[in-house]
Amino acid sequence: MCVDIVPQGMKGCVILNNTGLYIHIPFCANKCNYCNFYSLIGRDSLIAPYFNALKDEIASYPKLNIDTIYFGGGTPTYVGVSNIVKLIDFTLEHHNVENCEITVECNPKTIDYQGFSELRAAGVNRISIGAQSADDNELKTLGRTHTFSDFLDCHAAAREAGFDNISVDIMFGLPGQSLHNFDGTLESVAALDVAHISAYMLKVEEGTPFYRSNLKLPDDDTVADMYDKMVEYLAEQGFERYEISNFAKPGYQSKHNLKYWKCRDYIGVGAAAHSCFDGKRYFNLENVKRYISGKGRARGTVLEPTPEEFIFLGLRLTEGVSAAEFAEKFKVNLYDYVGDKIRDLAEKGLLREERGRISIPPELMFVSNSIMCEFI
Numbered sequence: 001m002c003v004d005i006v007p008q009g010m011k012g013c014v015i016l017n018n019t020g021l022y023i024h025i026p027f028c029a030n031k032c033n034y035c036n037f038y039s040l041i042g043r044d045s046l047i048a049p050y051f052n053a054l055k056d057e058i059a060s061y062p063k064l065n066i067d068t069i070y071f072g073g074g075t076p077t078y079v080g081v082s083n084i085v086k087l088i089d090f091t092l093e094h095h096n097v098e099n100c101e102i103t104v105e106c107n108p109k110t111i112d113y114q115g116f117s118e119l120r121a122a123g124v125n126r127i128s129i130g131a132q133s134a135d136d137n138e139l140k141t142l143g144r145t146h147t148f149s150d151f152l153d154c155h156a157a158a159r160e161a162g163f164d165n166i167s168v169d170i171m172f173g174l175p176g177q178s179l180h181n182f183d184g185t186l187e188s189v190a191a192l193d194v195a196h197i198s199a200y201m202l203k204v205e206e207g208t209p210f211y212r213s214n215l216k217l218p219d220d221d222t223v224a225d226m227y228d229k230m231v232e233y234l235a236e237q238g239f240e241r242y243e244i245s246n247f248a249k250p251g252y253q254s255k256h257n258l259k260y261w262k263c264r265d266y267i268g269v270g271a272a273a274h275s276c277f278d279g280k281r282y283f284n285l286e287n288v289k290r291y292i293s294g295k296g297r298a299r300g301t302v303l304e305p306t307p308e309e310f311i312f313l314g315l316r317l318t319e320g321v322s323a324a325e326f327a328e329k330f331k332v333n334l335y336d337y338v339g340d341k342i343r344d345l346a347e348k349g350l351l352r353e354e355r356g357r358i359s360i361p362p363e364l365m366f367v368s369n370s371i372m373c374e375f376i
Helices: 044-060 081-094 113-121 136-142 148-160 179-190 220-236 255-261 288-293 307-314 323-330 334-347 362-375
Strands: 014-025 063-073 096-106 126-132 166-172 196-201 240-243 246-248 266-269 274-277 280-283 352-354 357-359
Touching: 014 255, 014 274, 044 081, 044 266, 044 288, 063 081, 063 255, 081 096, 081 113, 096 255, 113 148, 126 136, 126 148, 148 166, 166 179, 166 220, 179 220, 196 220, 220 240, 220 362, 255 266, 255 307, 307 323, 307 334, 307 362, 323 334, 334 352, 334 357, 334 362
Parallel strands: 014 063, 014 266, 063 096, 096 126, 126 166, 166 196
Antiparallel strands: 196 246, 240 246, 266 274, 274 280, 352 357
16 A cells, blocks of 8 residues: 555645655665665666656655755765755755755765865755775775775865765774774774764674675674774764764764654655654655656555654663653653663663663663663
8 A cells, every 4th residue: 555645734834843854865886795775786777767756755745844854875976966966956945944954975986076065065064974994905895895095085075175074984893803903993084083973883684795605703792892992982082972873073963863763753755765754654665666656655554653662762872761752752751651661670770860861871882772672
């Protein structure tokens, strides 16, 4: 059954709540060995019709107050900066976009100074660069097509174009990676004085080349040491851990990603994009051709965000879950709903209760999944 994503009687209206907009660009130059995101290789003939379909979906919504826009992928900059700029202009024409954080993900070698300058002129004010490692051998193992020198050139071009809100993705727990090697990546990236670092532990996903390989991965203790060292080192460099995998200089948290973790409104457009809007969750199919035809949009089961989901996602944040926000969203007191569970975990030292919030103690963040699952 196809889901009507525009609530009845709302077309032409203005939605007063601030809403995020995620735009999925599923095109890439190559598929990395660890990647399980929906992306396509060698299908460039679909780019132009895909962007026309994105415009159709963006225009299908009532007039929104959009305060974050995030181009993710895939590799958004692979499709050409002009496509991104035109889509930003189209969004500005159809929705209210003010004081907006606009992020574009990019990979080294897919954009240069001129491209960054064009994005800057179009209103993009945040760049996320996929570095992953400062070690070229690790990059090769991951299936990345760039070297660390290419990343440095990309970062320098973004700086020259006027970007100061730059986020860098890095990974740890990689095949053959030592604690010493990961320290080198941390120090090399932090030395650039970037505003934000996202650090992801490698997870070998089914269906990826890594899943079919006999990998020699660091043991659990080494990976835990990598994480602990990262938290300590980045704090010394002025970064605040505000989510399990995300670290920011003061004032540079990702406003868009915070919407995910706090179950706030956002719409996702494009093949495989997910949305949380008007009290519903829904998603588009992972099929670009069906998306272009209009038959792959917002299909499947529509789900209400649940209190359990709100708690689970909120506990990923250093600040944790606000009892006041929980009560406002679900019209029930947090302690009336799961008070026994909270008190039990707090007595065991697995939860903290402070100033109307529950959170996971900092020293347990790396193993937080088992704690969060207590609420599912």
